[in-house]
C-alpha cells in the first residue's frame with residue numbers, strides 16, 4: 148500500500164519506477180514515509196537513493212551508476228512554477244555528486260502518469276527508450292533514433308507514438324558519444340527545448356544506451372486543501388509578481404538584469420574572466436535581444452512569469468538563449484551579434500551539449516590560441532581569435548560530434564587543460580571539474596564561497612547568494628542585514644543558509660526564479676500534502692540533504708582541497724569595470740563556513756552533526 152493510501156499523504160503519487168536496463172526489468176516501488184519525512188522529494192530523495200545505492204568508487208560510466216529523475220510533492224499542483232524536475236547521478240564531469248534541473252512539462256507528465264520518479268540502473272545491450280503512458284511502461288528499441296539530434300528525435304518519436312501529448316526527454320549525439328559536457332533536453336518541440344544542462348547527465352544516459360524517455364500522464368494530482376491553497380495564492384501572488392526581478396524576467400527573460408549586473412556590479416564575465424569592460428555588452432542584454440531576436444514569451448507549467456523567450460527560425464519557433472548562454476557565447480568569447488548567439492544556442496541544443504560548459508571550454512581554447520599554446524594545426528585548421536564566429540560554430544560541431552580537437556574539448560575544461568598542459572590549467576575556469584557559470588565572484592564575495600562549496604562544483608543556482616549581496620533580505624531565514632558585496636564577514640553563514648534552502652526548493656520542486664518567502668513554501672507543502680511541516684524542520688532537511696551530498700563527494704575523493712576557486716579569481720584583479728581591483732578572499736569565508744556548518748578543519752561533517760541530522764547510518768561514506 149502506498150503512503151497515499153496508507154497515510155493519506157497527498158501531493159505524492161507514492162510510487163517510484165525502478166528500471167534495470169541490463170536485465171530489461173521494470174518494477175514499481177512504494178515511497179517510504181521515513182524517506183519523505185527526511186528528504187521530502189526531488190533532489191532530496193535523489194540524494195538519499197544515490198547515497199544509499201551507488202558505490203562512490205565506481206566510474207561514472209559504470210552500468211552500476213544510477214540515474215534518478217525525480218519530481219517533488221508540489222510538482223504539477225496549482226502552486227506556480229512547479230513544472231520542474233531534477234536528474235542526478237555520479238557525474239562524469241566532476242567524478243562526484245552530479246545533478247541538473249529543467250523546467251517545462253516533463254516532470255508534471257511523469258507525476259500524472261503515477262510516478263514520483265524513475266530510478267534507472269544498468270546498461271541496455273542496444274539503444275532503447277523508456278515508454279511511459281500512464282500505467283503502461285515499456286523498454287523499447289531506439290536504434291533508429293540513435294545519432295539523431297534532439298529535434299529530430301523528438302519529432303520522430305512523437306510520430307511513432309502518434310500522440311503529441313507525450314513529453315520527451317532525450318540526449319543528442321554528444322551524450323551518445325559520452326561527451327562529459329552532454330546535457331538532457333526535454334519538451335523540445337514546439338518552441339523548446341528545456342535543458343537539464345550541468346554535470347554531464349546526458350553522458351550518463353548515453354552510457355546506459357538510453358536515448359530517451361517518453362512520458363504521457365493524464366491522472367489527477369490530489370491536493371489536501373484546495374480551497375485554502377487557492378486563498379493563500381490569491382493573497383501573496385500580487386506582491387510576488389510586482390517585484391522588480393520578476394518584472395525584468397517576464398519582459399526580457401533571464402538576461403533582463405544583465406545590464407545592471409554588468410554596469411553596476413561588474414558581475415558579467417568577459418573574455419574568459421580577464422576583462423571588466425567591453426562595449427559589445429549593450430547589443431546582447433535582454434532589452435536589446437527583445438528588439439532584435441525575441442519573438443514572444445513562454446512559460447513552464449503553470450508559470451505566471453514566463454521567463455522563457457522564443458525566437459523564430461526557418462524551422463519554426465525555438466527557445467531563445469538564456470542569460471547563461473548569452474554570456475557564455477557572447478561576453479566570454481567577445482561576440483556581440485544576437486543572431487549568432489541564437490544560432491550557437493540551437494547548435495549546442497541539437498547536439499545536446501551544455502552551453503555554459505561549451506562556451507567556457509571554447510573561451511579557454513581561445514585563450515590558449517591567443518597565448519600560442521594551441522595553434523591552427525592543433526585546432527583542425529581553425530583561427531581561433533576572440534569573436535571569430537565561424538570558428539566558434541565549427542568548434543561547437545566538432546565538440547558535438549567528438550571529432551578532432553572537439554573530442555578533447557567535449558571532456559570539459561579540466562580534462563582538456565590537463566591534456567594540453569603547458570600552463571593552460573591556469574585559465575581553465577572550473578571548480579571540482581564543473582565550468583564556472585556566468586557570474587564573476589570577484590563582484591560578489593559570497594558567490595565565490597558558494598562556487599567553492601557547492602556540491603556539484605561551480606554552481607550559481609545552489610543559493611544564488613548574489614541576490615543577498617545585492618541587498619535582498621530573507622527574514623524567514625534570519626538574514627536580516629544588508630551585506631556589502633565586497634566584505635567577507637558573515638558570508639560563511641549566509642552561503643550555508645542559502646545552499647540549504649535551495650535544496651528545499653529543489654526538493655519541493657519550485658522554481659528559484661519565483662521569489663516566494665520560505666514560510667509560504669512550508670505552507671504550500673502542508674496544504675498540498677496534508678502533512679504539517681514548519682519552516683525550521685524544512686531548513687534542517689535542507690541541511691541534511693546538503694551534508695549527505697557532501698559525504699558522497701568525500702567518498703568520491705572530493706574534499707577540502709577541492710573547496711577552492713580558479714587562480715584567476717583568487718589572484719588576478721580586473722583593471723577596469725565595477726569590480727575593479729577585487730579578488731575573492733576565500734580563506735576567511737571558508738573558515739567561517741566550516742565552523743557554521745559544524746565541519747572539522749578538513750571539511751568533514753562531525754559525528755555530532757551526523758547525529759543531529761540523522762545521518763549516522765551513512766558514516767561509512769567518510770571512512
Ligand code: SF4
Nearest residue numbers: 250446447450454658
Ligand atoms: S520563471 Fe522561467 S524557468 Fe521558472 S518556471 Fe517560469 S518559465 Fe520556467
